[in-house]
Amino acid sequence: MQVGVGFLGAGTVGSALLHRLISESDAIAAKTGLELVVKGVAVRDLEKARGFDLPVDLLTDDLSDVVDNPDVKIVVEVMGGLEPAGPLVLAALESGKSVVTANKELVAARGDELIAAAEKSGVSLLFEAAVGGGIPIIRPLSESLAGEHITSVLGIVNGTTNFILTKMVEEGSSFDEVLAEAQALGYAEADPTADVGGGDAAAKCAILASLAFGTWVAGDQVFRSGIDGLDERDIAFALDLGYTAKLLAVAEDTPLGISVRVHPALVPVDHPLAAVRGATNAVFVSGPSIGELLFTGPGAGGEATATAVLGDVIVCAREILAGTEVRPRIRFAPGRVVDFSEAQTKWYLRLVVVDRPGVLADVAAVFGSHDVSLKSVWQEGGGESATLLLITHDAREGDLQASAEALRSLDVVSDVAAVVRVQSDEP
């Protein structure tokens, strides 16, 4: 049974999948009963080598050749970005084609609109590869766990930053040194802004939150803070105190609404996320009936991501051949995304202070007046520039920020040198 598949893009992910569809078609047919036939591949540069024998008559540099081709029943969008991918995906869905995409940026920005368009046309929009690369996390959240009251999703969803932080922790190197090494090894883009600034993780966090809580959360509603401000001295101090640094994506269903954020955090060294090294991704999903589930594996890479895309293509092809009316997969109810100032976290602070009697009392009084209580305090050195390391108990982000601001104006504090959030001991 043949199903025509068209590609928008044939880069890292697209080439890996095309190679498999072409060279392993018999094995795929034997396993699934489906003959997935590539009908067209749109790229920017027709001359570029694709790393395998891709029939030239499939290639086009006109994107509409794929979207308008009546033989294409499933469009695989692996070009990335919002434009022109967004209008093309919408046009494909509106013309009755199913779409499989790996594009987290597009799903986080326009997923609600595109999912509604798919439902209206009776086709599917699937995006397993958009979060966690090769890790199955989208289908578990939207189907297997559809009946669970998910309370939180917490994870490491950006391999580039996890690679950088792992090296900073294990080798004591600075952010700039490790970033340069990651770029040389191909683990970081020439322009690393989306990764190190937290934008990529924020898009993934929005998608996970939307599916987990059934309320649409757009990428730009996620608070984000990147790892570029992290100082290797704080990573070393944190290690002495029993913590390691991670870029966390956190989505919580709180009494006030949905809390979504991406920021560096200190994680206790015995926390399961502390053991997630290098480019690996890991996501904890918690709920009252399931307790905690951990999904972990390769968060990126052409081959691993192609597996996730291929799984979605097979689901779409089965639906097309079964001729069934496609069921609504996901429904979004109205809900509130809480302002980041309401988020509750612990904090690590490094203060440079004058070492004289009463300093600690002055610092503690500032926290006390903002409803923040201190969990632990350490002092390093003395004299005019002693270092004070503090860890607070859980407090409102707004109260913590106000405390830091007030500390900056204390005579005895010459610098609030670092402020890093601390993840609770429990996953």
Ligand SMILES: NC(=O)c1ccc[n+]([C@@H]2O[C@H](COP(=O)([O-])OP(=O)(O)OC[C@H]3O[C@@H](n4cnc5c(N)ncnc54)[C@H](OP(=O)(O)O)[C@@H]3O)[C@@H](O)[C@H]2O)c1
């Ligand atoms: N790479 C990963 O590990 C990974 C993991 C998970 C998700 N993703 C997502 O998967 C998507 C693809 O990523 P990738 O790494 O495969 O990207 P990539 O290597 O940059 O490939 C992009 C492809 O799209 C084509 N393209 C881009 N703009 C085009 C335009 N305006 N007209 C025609 N063709 C255009 C490019 O053509 P040329 O080849 O001719 O330049 C290229 O073939 C992105 O949304 C990404 O976020 C990637």
